[in-house]
Amino acid sequence: MASEPSPTPPDFAAESALERIAKRAHATPVVVIGGGMAGLVAAHECAKVGLKVTVLEASDRLGGVVRATDVAGLRLDAGAESFATRGGHVRALIDELGLGDHVVTPAAGGAWVAGLGGSTDAAPLPGGGVLGIPSNPWAPEVRRIIGTNGSWRAYVDRLRPPLTIGHEHSLGKLVRSRMGQLVLQRLVAPVTTGVYSASPDDIDVDLAAPGLNAALTRAGSLSGAVDLLQSERAGAAPGSAVGGIDGGMTRLVDALVARLRDLEVELRTESPVARIESTAGGGWVVVTEPSALDEPALPLATSALPVAESMIPLAEAVSASLPAAAVIVATDEAAARSLLAPLVPGLAAEVGPSPVVEIITLVIADERLDAAPRGTGVLTVPGSYTAKALTHSTAKWEWIARAAGPGVHAVRVSFGAQGEEPATAGLDDAAAAELALAEASALLGIPLQPASLRGASRARFAQSQPAAVIGRPEVVSAARTAIAAVPGLGAAGAWLSGTGLAQVVPDARAEADRIRDALLWEYPAAS
Incomplete structure (x- = not known):
């Protein structure tokens, strides 16, 4: 007896291929865990073709390392302040979101290096x-x-x-x-x-x-090799060239979030994920953590019950189990491995520690800084200073100088590196600002007085393991291969792509494309 052909789903029987794909997309839920740039880009890529997307972010804000801070009346970037122009991927996203006319380039002042010792402790870093x-x-x-x-x-x-x-x-x-x-x-x-x-x-x-x-x-x-590489790259955009956005990189997050809302993406903050579970039908369920177990109970809006019975724990109100045909995990490495390891054979659940960096942003009133005495920033010889780097933001970005006005300056002081806890880690905010001001005084070569400090802000980041570290590509390749072998699971983020928006954006887009193509060209798993 001849075998019968597989039945065509009834809803799709009389429709064109494009109509079937569109209907399938609108009925296919995708959950993106992590609302940093990788998660937002992945969500955008999925939502553009009509997939039903929910983004879950554990913290109270979206954007990850692209975040803003308000210091002494100035709205400044607390994390990423620029993007590398190589590849054109970030610029393409900026243009797509309508911000192309607001892209700016940093001043040509150049960076210095400090910690040389002797009478000349600092000098301009050679160009090229x-x-x-x-x-x-x-x-x-x-x-x-x-x-x-x-x-x-x-x-x-x-x-x-x-x-x-x-x-x-x-x-x-x-x-x-x-x-x-x-x-x-x-x-x-x-x-x-x-x-x-x-x-x-x-x-x-x-x-x-x-x-x-x-x-x-x-x-x-080696010096000849450097000269040869420079000659070969003559006429091309330097790999280290960067751009920014007038008003701050957080405008990119704002524009991306607005676009996601236009595409009817559900964005949930303060929604940490407890686990991902597989279903009998081949799909997934994402279970969120109760986010406020110790909070007081919330009264029901309308109830004829006695007060004691009309209260529900807030944790129950904010917990959720979300069905999904696919899940893209776009968190940091530790959280991603913890969530994926129970589902992905061969994926290690834990890795070594990642670098932790603290950035102290200072707003200082001192006219002596108008001359940009150390260019746009200072790098330090390891071990010579407590801080690893300083960025003179008002010297680097005209839009910040314009907003600050004459004699007022924004300075970012960075602490911490691979295998080195930031010196600010054990300090309260006031002490951290005091240390940052002292380091800024030394690195800028100008004794800055505490009275000149108008305000300070502090941001802490757990960076991914640098992609250029020896042995890291093999670790990443093994993780990618293991994750890709499980249908309906994907991962994105700096721990896989390397740090920097120029790497995170195209990598998140490629991973989302892989997931969405599988969903659209195969019938989605039952939820």
């Missing part, structure tokens, strides 16, 4: 180079930082044979062996600590500076 590695160790601006002895040692690089068999993975070992300790300590380490929150010894050359090892073989020296 790759991760601080100079192309000409005898350039005056380089010699000012590493001294004549350092320049002689770096020049020995030109006399050494290139690596022709294999190559060096560790950036620190490569720079130390080729150009010496002073180049490593005073030029490269401030950059990797400031950018990656990691030591140069832990940074993978091929990930942080693609093509450098190959150029070393061709050029015969």
Whole structure:
């Protein structure tokens, strides 16, 4: 007896392919766990094709590291203040959301490096180079930082044979062996600590500076390799070029949230997730945590019951179990692994600690800062200062200077790096602001008085493990493969893509596309 063809779902029988897909999309629930930029972008990508999307965010705000703070009457970025222009992905999103005319570029003042010791403790960071590695160790601006002895040692690089068999993975070992300790300590380490929150010894050359090892073989020296890479990239937008948004990067979050609401995405804050459960039909249920177990009970709005019986625990009121055809987990790594490990074979539930960074934003009234004495910011030689970096925001961004007015300045002081708890961690807010002001005084070279401080704000971030750390790509690849093997589960976020919006945005979009394509071209699992 010939086998009968599989029955076509009745609702789809007389419809065109596009109509079937549209109907399927509107009937297919997707839950995105995490309301940071990765989660919002993933939700946007799913909602654009009509999928029924709910976003669950554990905290009381959306945007993750893109957040604002109000200090002394100024609304400033407390976290990410810019985006890398490479790839054009973030700019494309900004344009799509109607903010393209508000993109701005930072001032050309350049950064300094501090902690050099001696009579010249700080100097402008040389332009060009790759991760601080100079192309000409005898350039005056380089010699000012590493001294004549350092320049002689770096020049020995030109006399050494290139690596022709294999190559060096560790950036620190490569720079130390080729150009010496002073180049490593005073030029490269401030950059990797400031950018990656990691030591140069832990940074993978091929990930942080693609093509450098190959150029070393061709050029015969590390400085020559840097020069060769610069020549090859001439005319192209520098990989480190950044942009911002007039009024702050939080405008991107606001615009994205508004678009999601237009697409009827349900956005829930203060909704931590307890677990994800699989269903017999192949779908999922997302169970939220009771968010206020110790809160007083809430009275029912209308009830004829006695008062004692008309009260319900607030925890019950805010708990939920959400059915989903697919779930995208867009949290930090620890939370993502905790939620996914019970469902994903081979995925480790725990990882090592991630860098923790605190940013203290200060608003200071001191006309001496009008001259931008240390350019747009200062990186520090590791171990020389308590702070790892400083950004002079009013010198870097014209829109902040315009809002602040003459003689008033916004400064961001950063603490903490890989394997190093922020020095502010055990301090209360007042003491943290006091320490930040003292560090700002030293790094800017101007004694700032406590009376000049108009206000301060504090933000704490648990960063993802840097993507350029040796061995990290293998960890990420294994996690991606394991997660992708489970139908209906996805993951996005900086722990997978690497930090920075230029990496987070396209990665979240690609993961959402993978999930939505599977949902739209296969009948969704029963919820």
